[in-house]
Amino acid sequence: MSRIPSAEDVKRGVQDSVVWRSIFRPGSIYRSGYRDTSRDRALAAMNNVLYHLHPVKVKRHGLKLSYTYCLGGSSFFLFIVLTVTGIFLMFFYTPAAGTGTELAYADMQQLTTSVPFGELVRNMHRWSAHLMVLTTFLHMARVFYHGAYKPPREFNWVVGVILLLLTLLLAFTGYLLPWDQLALWAIVVGADIAGFTPVFGEEVRFLLLGGAEVGPDTLLRWYVLHVLALPFVLTIFLAVHFWRIRKDGGISGPL
Amino acid sequence: MAEGQPIDQQVYDDLIARGKSERVALAKARAAAVRKQRQAEPDETTTSTTERAQGGVPAASEPAGGRDPEGAGQPARGALTAEQRRERVQQALAGGGQDGNGNGHGGPGGPRRQMPLAPPSGVQQIKGKQEDKVYTWPHLIASEFVALLTILAFLVVFSSLVDAPLQELANPTESPNPAKAPWYFLGLQELLLYFHPMVAGVTLPGVMAAGLIALPYLDRNPSQRPENRKTAVTIYTLFMVFWGTLTITGSFFRGPGLNWVWPWVDGIWFNL
Ligand code: HEM
Numbered sequence: 001m002s003r004i005p006s007a008e009d010v011k012r013g014v015q016d017s018v019v020w021r022s023i024f025r026p027g028s029i030y031r032s033g034y035r036d037t038s039r040d041r042a043l044a045a046m047n048n049v050l051y052h053l054h055p056v057k058v059k060r061h062g063l064k065l066s067y068t069y070c071l072g073g074s075s076f077f078l079f080i081v082l083t084v085t086g087i088f089l090m091f092f093y094t095p096a097a098g099t100g101t102e103l104a105y106a107d108m109q110q111l112t113t114s115v116p117f118g119e120l121v122r123n124m125h126r127w128s129a130h131l132m133v134l135t136t137f138l139h140m141a142r143v144f145y146h147g148a149y150k151p152p153r154e155f156n157w158v159v160g161v162i163l164l165l166l167t168l169l170l171a172f173t174g175y176l177l178p179w180d181q182l183a184l185w186a187i188v189v190g191a192d193i194a195g196f197t198p199v200f201g202e203e204v205r206f207l208l209l210g211g212a213e214v215g216p217d218t219l220l221r222w223y224v225l226h227v228l229a230l231p232f233v234l235t236i237f238l239a240v241h242f243w244r245i246r247k248d249g250g251i252s253g254p255l
Numbered sequence: 256m257a258e259g260q261p262i263d264q265q266v267y268d269d270l271i272a273r274g275k276s277e278r279v280a281l282a283k284a285r286a287a288a289v290r291k292q293r294q295a296e297p298d299e300t301t302t303s304t305t306e307r308a309q310g311g312v313p314a315a316s317e318p319a320g321g322r323d324p325e326g327a328g329q330p331a332r333g334a335l336t337a338e339q340r341r342e343r344v345q346q347a348l349a350g351g352g353q354d355g356n357g358n359g360h361g362g363p364g365g366p367r368r369q370m371p372l373a374p375p376s377g378v379q380q381i382k383g384k385q386e387d388k389v390y391t392w393p394h395l396i397a398s399e400f401v402a403l404l405t406i407l408a409f410l411v412v413f414s415s416l417v418d419a420p421l422q423e424l425a426n427p428t429e430s431p432n433p434a435k436a437p438w439y440f441l442g443l444q445e446l447l448l449y450f451h452p453m454v455a456g457v458t459l460p461g462v463m464a465a466g467l468i469a470l471p472y473l474d475r476n477p478s479q480r481p482e483n484r485k486t487a488v489t490i491y492t493l494f495m496v497f498w499g500t501l502t503i504t505g506s507f508f509r510g511p512g513l514n515w516v517w518p519w520v521d522g523i524w525f526n527l
Contacts (some may be wrong), residue, residue, distance in 0.1 A: 022508070029392075041390040056386040058395050070402045078405050081410065099290070105424045112421065123414035130527055131410075132440050144491050145480035155472035161467045168439060175437050182526050184425035185434040193436070193443060196452040213427065255479055 072138035095223035148252035173226035261286035441505030
């Protein structure tokens with residue numbers, strides 16, 4: 001007579017299986033035998049992919065909300081939300097704006113009317129973008145007020161400024177993509193400002209717009225920058241930023 | 256080879272009987288012997304000296320030290336209150352941790368050399384400073400997770416309630432009045448109303464970006480304490496207020512023709 005296996009038996013069986021144990025390394029909280037001891041807490045951090053971001057132990061004061069206000073982390077999380085929602089949007093968007101074939105605009109309308117969750121995801125993408133500019137800016141302020149750019153963290157501040165500029169560029173290039181009046185004229189104004197660059201003004205403007213005026217070529221250019229080039233560069237600088245935080249001795253302070 | 260190591264004979268015979276290879280059976284039997292020994296004298300290796308001094312590690316199922324807000328489920332710490340623990344850390348920090356000799360590796364004559372033949376400059380000197388730290392898992396991960404969920408919840412709710420704008424199809428021949436840049440550039444656009452574009456549009460932002468990048472190399476004051484860096488704090492605060500004011504003015508106080516408007520009288524010309 002075989003008895004019916006209890007839920008506990010099944011859990012044991014799964015956790016002790018070769019496959020499970022190959023996925024979850026020793027110390028993982030999902031592996032059988034995890035105990036809430038110093039040793040297992042350390043292993044849980046060390047044997048996890050998050051070890052790329054976090055050390056085993058962190059300074060206690062850094063955990064207080066009032067130290068980082070979670071602004072750097074929030075910027076990073078918003079970047080992840082933007083990546084996920086952005087990939088969704090790419091499935092329904094064509095960067096075409098030739099006269100009479102303004103697919104970009106038509107796709108935006110389609111997205112909001114006939115794609116399931118299309119409007120919600122678009123909203124999330126847009127609000128996250130605005131929010132990320134804000135949190136990044138505030139993150140910079142909090143780093144300044146903590147004097148966290150002082151040695152050995154000077155270079156990470158420089159990396160941070162580059163991240164801020166990249167974030168602004170990402171937000172700005174994305175702004176054009178819906179190809180509505182708001183988008184077009186915001187970009188015209190922005191490009192005109194860039195056109196005042198001394199000596200090379202005209203060239204800078206031409207390079208940005210892919211022509212003398214904002215047109216279909218501008219859209220394609222900014223689309224590629226927005227969905228591929230800038231996120232790629234930003235990711236690289238993020239990797240350096242996070243790596244330097246650890247190499248510079250973790251979070252600064254306490255004050 | 257580790258011939259002399261004890262093996263668990265019973266496990267060994269069992270595995271051989273089940274047709275396992277000699278090598279596997281031997282390894283498992285050795286491991287079993289080690290396990291057995293560990294069980295007899297629980298967790299010697301994983302318990303730090305201080306924890307052992309507190310009376311070893313009680314069973315994992317013991318209820319968490321009630322008075323200890325951080326150490327929930329960490330029984331060995333239950334013996335100390337948070338205050339006691341903080342005091343201990345303070346003492347350790349005060350006890351010469353700064354000079355790198357307080358970490359037990361060096362005598363009064365400086366850190367112990369690991370390689371007597373190498374010149375001191377050739378050895379990487381690791382000066383461990385004891386700090387008040389907590390485990391990333393679960394403390395940091397848990398709070399990060401809460402932050403993540405809060406942001407996500409806010410985004411989903413806000414995005415369900417407020418739609419992103421989508422105006423009419425772009426028309427290069429029909430300029431809206433006013434034509435405004437995205438909000439993060441409205442400070443710049445506002446500045447353009449006062450200065451020559453070469454100054455406001457390019458030179459000033461360029462100087463600002465360069466200034467931000469150079470900041471850590473210009474500010475040579477080593478202190479991180481606000482009371483020691485009044486000048487830096489003042490300058491940066493003025494900078495923030497300056498840009499904040501310009502951005503808010505450009506966003507809400509500029510109407511058609513970029514003329515001044517009072518938002519509560521004339522309305523708001525602002526899009527996100
Ligand atoms: C895409 C934008 C950015 C992301 C995702 C990001 C992310 C982070 C994170 C997660 C931290 C850990 C501590 C914390 O959360 O405050 C951090 C620290 C830091 N960030 Fe950023 N950051 C960004 C932009 C910036 C900018 C614009 C600056 C400054 C100009 C900057 C300078 C620093 C510095 C110096 C630290 C070390 C702070 C300390 O040790 O207290 N970062 N960053």
